[in-house]
Amino acid sequence: MDVRVRPMPMDTLVELVNGWGAEPRRAGARSHVPSRADHVHRAGLPPEVADRLTDADLADFADVVFGIFARPSTAERVERISALLTGLAIRPDLVIDGDRVRPVWLTAEDDALLAAALLALRAQVAEQDPGRLGICVDGGCADVYVDISPAGRRRFCSVQCQNRARAADYRRRHRAAR
Numbered sequence: 001m002d003v004r005v006r007p008m009p010m011d012t013l014v015e016l017v018n019g020w021g022a023e024p025r026r027a028g029a030r031s032h033v034p035s036r037a038d039h040v041h042r043a044g045l046p047p048e049v050a051d052r053l054t055d056a057d058l059a060d061f062a063d064v065v066f067g068i069f070a071r072p073s074t075a076e077r078v079e080r081i082s083a084l085l086t087g088l089a090i091r092p093d094l095v096i097d098g099d100r101v102r103p104v105w106l107t108a109e110d111d112a113l114l115a116a117a118l119l120a121l122r123a124q125v126a127e128q129d130p131g132r133l134g135i136c137v138d139g140g141c142a143d144v145y146v147d148i149s150p151a152g153r154r155r156f157c158s159v160q161c162q163n164r165a166r167a168a169d170y171r172r173r174h175r176a177a178r
């Protein structure tokens with residue numbers, strides 16, 4: 001059965017990858033996944049489709065999308081997004097939502113989560129700055145981020161990781177100076 005999806009909001013995409021992805025969880029030593037309902041209902045899917053997703057579905061999804069962030073260059077990320085999009089059947093469609101006309105896409109229910117994420121990543125790399133997808137450079141973290149800062153020079157997933165790295169750097173320099 002085909003269902004209608006929208007591009008996943010980027011902050012939700014990041015939360016899903018970091019919450020369920022094997023590598024972000026391993027690096028951050030997180031044994032539990034977040035509450036599913038809080039996250040999947042913001043993912044751009046029909047609610048009944050979101051309700052049927054399991055933790056295993058989300059873990060598989062998160063690892064696939066993490067693999068896009070982990071590619072070392074824009075060219076390789078584009079290649080990966082393109083290959084994944086080509087593997088799904090996604091058709092453009094329209095709906096009336098109140099008095100607004102909105103663009104949506106039709107895809108198979110089993111592909112809906114990945115399709116919503118790929119549509120968002122496609123827009124990010126094609127219409128925004130493609131260099132703004134990243135993985136935190138802190139040694140104890142592998143969380144992904146999308147840099148929305150004006151300067152576009154972000155390297156950490158969060159202020160916490162940035163502060164931790166700064167403090168470690170300070171201690172290193174302090175020790176070296178003695």
Ligand SMILES: [Zn+2]
Pocket residue numbers: 136137138141142143156157158161
């Ligand atoms: Zn981090």
